Amino acid sequence: MGSSWVPWVVTLLVTVIRLDSSMTQGRDSPEDFVIQAKADCYFTNGTEKVQFVVRFIFNLEEYARFDSNLGLFVALTELGQPDAELWNNRPDILARSRASVDALCRHNYKLGAPFTVGRKVQPEVTVYPERIPALQHSNLLLCSVTGFYPGDIKITWFRNGQEQREGVMSTGLIRNGDWTFQTMVMLAMTPELGEVYTCLVDHPSLLSPVSVEWRAQSEYSWRKMLSGIAAFLVGLVFLLVGIVIHNRARKGPKSSSSSTATLRS
Structure with missing residues (x-):
């Protein structure tokens, strides 16, 4: 998501947080609440067809969204009606939202395509x-x-x-x-x-x-193959045991000679 998109969505969220007006008018004000904005880009045939959607969520309920296919903000609940009307009456916000299809979606698609769409790993x-x-x-x-x-x-x-x-x-x-x-x-x-x-x-x-x-x-072929695998494993075990015994035998004389040298001195 491009960094230029951040100030724009923050501006929208600031206009949303008006607890003394549309959100809490005629309601009890909640002690804790979360307001989120989630942006998604949907691509068809690469960038031939691109849809940009921003969802605005109050706690767990999506109450308004912008859909580039419509070119407008849409209220999904009564809570989102004042905000959708406000944003649709702001030419600067509408223009920025519509331009995000190219400035955000298509721009980031070109940056990420080599690592996503163009990525191929053999099975x-x-x-x-x-x-x-x-x-x-x-x-x-x-x-x-x-x-x-x-x-x-x-x-x-x-x-x-x-x-x-x-x-x-x-x-x-x-x-x-x-x-x-x-x-x-x-x-x-x-x-x-x-x-x-x-x-x-x-x-x-x-x-x-x-x-x-x-x-x-x-x-018979399968049993022969399994017998061969078993024989190989048994042989490998004996080989490892032989190596360990050989290494210990080599270390033994050195220890004895060093002890003898100590006694002579």
């Missing part, structure tokens, strides 16, 4: 079954797509080159809180030996769609 794609697969047993194949921006993404499942539409489920877009998204698209399947499942991901950050395959293997 990371992983495919894996929900549980250890067994041939001819129902399972879910998960296509996890993470860390991408913008949120416009298309994910398609294929089985042996044929697009799959039945049994497809999605978590929808999930915001990560760091201006990236993640999603997961699941395919219900009953794998047969040799079948190839493909998750195809198309995103604006990619020059061409990314595809990740998963092949249905026999239970």
Whole structure:
């Protein structure tokens, strides 16, 4: 929000805080109250169509607003009627409000577009079954797509080159809180030996769609792979234990020789 906009909205708020007139006339004056002004810019097709809206809020109730599509201030409650009439009769305030479509919205759009509209982050794609697969047993194949921006993404499942539409489920877009998204698209399947499942991901950050395959293997192949992983982990543990024992053995003689030297002296 441009700094030039601040004095203008402050002027409007000062005219609003007239507790002895429109806000409290015929009412009990509250001990505590909050008056807010919230400005929003709405963009369609870049800056082809821009709408500027300022909402004026008394405590939790929006009582008046300026809408650039109308070019006027509008009272939303009885409380906002005097203020809307006052501002609409001020040519300087109306002109400043209408000019904000260009001076505020379009100006700040150009400044922020490279970091928002123009920002593109490629997704990371992983495919894996929900549980250890067994041939001819129902399972879910998960296509996890993470860390991408913008949120416009298309994910398609294929089985042996044929697009799959039945049994497809999605978590929808999930915001990560760091201006990236993640999603997961699941395919219900009953794998047969040799079948190839493909998750195809198309995103604006990619020059061409990314595809990740998963092949249905026999239970023997899966057990062999898991056995290999287990053997690797066991070997790694023995290696680490060996390194620790070796390091301690090297430190032992040094300690003994230093003790002997002390006794001789």
